[in-house]
Amino acid sequence: MLATGLAGVVSITAAAVFSFSLLSKVVERMVSLSVGIMLSTSLLHALPEAFESHADPRSLFATLLGGLLAFFALEKVALLRHSHHHEGDGHHHHHGHDAQQAGKAGWMILIGDGMHNFTDGILIAAAFLANPQLGIVTGVAIIAHEIPQEIGDFIVLLNAGFSRLRAYVFNLLCSLLAVAGGLLGYYTLDRASSLIPYVLVFASSGFIYIAVSDLMPQMQRRATVRETIPQVLLIGLGVVIVLFLTHRH
Structure with missing residues (x-):
């Protein structure tokens, strides 16, 4: 409950501070940092943790594929939105373009965000049940990703x-709703521990998909050396x- 609550409050508050002052440079830097955290959490910790279980590797890879496609x-149906566009960000839209687009999107953003947070809560619970260390890292990864996403939501x-x-x-x-998802995940998965590796793989598929299909293409829009060096350093x-x-003493 503490992890899911903090993940929500910290990301929302940080996003509010950044979006209200429109610190676009900070948003760009957060995107780069998020890529490094999300990919390393998935590939170096969550997936190895899942494959160290007694679950069938073929089933886990099938879950990874299914998660990416899901x-x-x-x-595609706009249930997950990861928009970081705002007025004055350098995109060539006429003034007021966002306001026109936002009228219908405002409440959809909140509905989609609520569903997304509920799922995050379940994933954090699964990570804690697998390994408390993994739970902390998963919470950090979700916060890092949520801040740039929530900034986009705030601006819309x-x-x-x-x-x-x-x-x-x-x-x-x-x-x-992340707290509600965390409680549901904890009490459900605690009784069905065999499902935890699959939930970890599904969570990893989400992190990998968001990082590779959404965040990294944003970073590619500005491919100058001056922009690339900070991006690489922040990913690192x-x-x-x-x-x-995740270092084990």
């Missing part, structure tokens, strides 16, 4: 006419953070 399908809601306070409160309420920093948190 996240692709969910994004502000453009849709929400006040800053209202946008913050509604996003915070959505984040509490994300990997180092995960290795530090």
Whole structure:
């Protein structure tokens, strides 16, 4: 409960601070850091943890494939939104473009975000049941990813006419669904421990999909050496953070 609650409150509050001041450079840096944390959490910790179990490797790989395809399908029907666009970010849209797009998207953003947070809670619970260390790292990875995503959500809601306070409160309420998901996951998976490796693999498929299909293409839009060097360094920093948190003495 503490991990899921903190993941929501920290990410929402940090996103509010950044989006209200429109620190676009900070958002870009967070995207790079998120890539390093999410990929290393999946490939260096969660997946090895799952494959060290007694589960059938073929079934785990099938779960990984199914997870990647499921996240692709969910994004296609706009249940998962990872938009980081805002007015004045350098994209060539006419003034007011976002406001026009946001009118219908505001409430859809909140519904999709609530479902996303509920799923995150289940994944954090599965990680803690597998290994408390993995639970902490998974929470950190989710926070790192949620901050840039929530910034995009905040900006859409502000453009849709929400006040800053209202946008913050509604996003915070959505984040509490992670606690509900965590409780459900803990009591369900605790009685069905054989499912934990599959949930870890599914969580990893989500992290990998988001990092590779959403975040990394954003980083490729500015391919100058001046932009690439900080990106690579921050990805490396994300990997180092995960290795530090998962180091076994």
